[in-house]
Amino acid sequence: MNRADRPIGVFDSGVGGLTVVRALRRLLPGESIVYLGDTARVPYGSKSPETVAKYAIQAGEILQRFDPKLLVIACNTASALGLGALQVASPCPVLGVIEPGAEAAAKVSGPIGVIGTLATVQSGAYDTAIRRRRPDAVIHSLACPLLVSLAEEGWLDDPITDSVCRRYLNQLPFEVKTLILGCTHYPLLLPSLMRVRPDTTWIDSGEVTARSVDRLLQGSLGFRTASARGPLKILLTDAGSRLKEIGERCLGETLEGVELVGM
Numbered sequence: 001m002n003r004a005d006r007p008i009g010v011f012d013s014g015v016g017g018l019t020v021v022r023a024l025r026r027l028l029p030g031e032s033i034v035y036l037g038d039t040a041r042v043p044y045g046s047k048s049p050e051t052v053a054k055y056a057i058q059a060g061e062i063l064q065r066f067d068p069k070l071l072v073i074a075c076n077t078a079s080a081l082g083l084g085a086l087q088v089a090s091p092c093p094v095l096g097v098i099e100p101g102a103e104a105a106a107k108v109s110g111p112i113g114v115i116g117t118l119a120t121v122q123s124g125a126y127d128t129a130i131r132r133r134r135p136d137a138v139i140h141s142l143a144c145p146l147l148v149s150l151a152e153e154g155w156l157d158d159p160i161t162d163s164v165c166r167r168y169l170n171q172l173p174f175e176v177k178t179l180i181l182g183c184t185h186y187p188l189l190l191p192s193l194m195r196v197r198p199d200t201t202w203i204d205s206g207e208v209t210a211r212s213v214d215r216l217l218q219g220s221l222g223f224r225t226a227s228a229r230g231p232l233k234i235l236l237t238d239a240g241s242r243l244k245e246i247g248e249r250c251l252g253e254t255l256e257g258v259e260l261v262g263m
């Protein structure tokens with residue numbers, strides 16, 4: 001198979017990364033995607049850097065079975081802690097969500113807020129990537145661990161979610177008008193977040209990553225040549241009973257043909 005027709009491998013700690021697949025399928029509907037969600041070991045957001053880097057390498061090994069033209073780490077935590085290790089180990093290019101998110105944020109003037117898991121915030125990966133582009137940037141990072149559970153519970157339009165979002169976001173100075181959604185699940189909570197913090201520019205790391213993938217395909221990687229909608233294969237390391245419901249919420253489509261894989 002020529003390189004352009006090979007799939008894009010997407011990896012996440014669970015099914016939250018399907019928000020990134022959703023953005024990819026909107027922008028690049030013809031691409032073939034193989035998604036690996038490490039549902040047996042989620043969450044990554046509370047794990048150590050060494051463990052997350054090890055998991056990222058293992059995920060890369062599984063996705064290599066499909067001979068991908070590109071690997072995308074949809075998980076912010078794994079992008080923050082495992083991108084370097086996976087880039088070294090992988091025979092194909094690897095893109096994480098941090099650089100595209102940082103690039104988009106650095107273009108907006110004023111202080112920048114970053115919300116994500118504890119591990120992502122503690123890694124300082126967004127800060128480093130933003131400062132590489134705007135050395136004088138004022139950055140306020142905040143771990144919001146409860147938001148993943150609220151998104152998974154489906155409380156997307158709920159006063160309790162509004163009040164948790166308010167409690168977190170009120171910790172950020174009022175002057176912060178640009179906020180990176182530095183976690184796979186947060187785009188689902190945008191209605192609440194927007195109610196709590198109107199007049200904010202929200203940077204969805206999945207959407208900006210899809211645009212970066214588009215640019216990479218325009219370059220040497222190439223677009224899939226078939227005109228039909230690209231297939232989506234979903235591999236999970238565990239099939240818990242609620243994964244279908246949560247996954248469909250993230251993907252915005254029905255989940256078909258999920259396969260279990262050992263890691």
Ligand code: DGL
Pocket residue numbers: 012013014016017042043044045046074075076077078116117120148182183184185
């Ligand atoms: N996928 C993770 C992220 O984007 C959130 C869930 C987890 O902690 O594994 O950081």
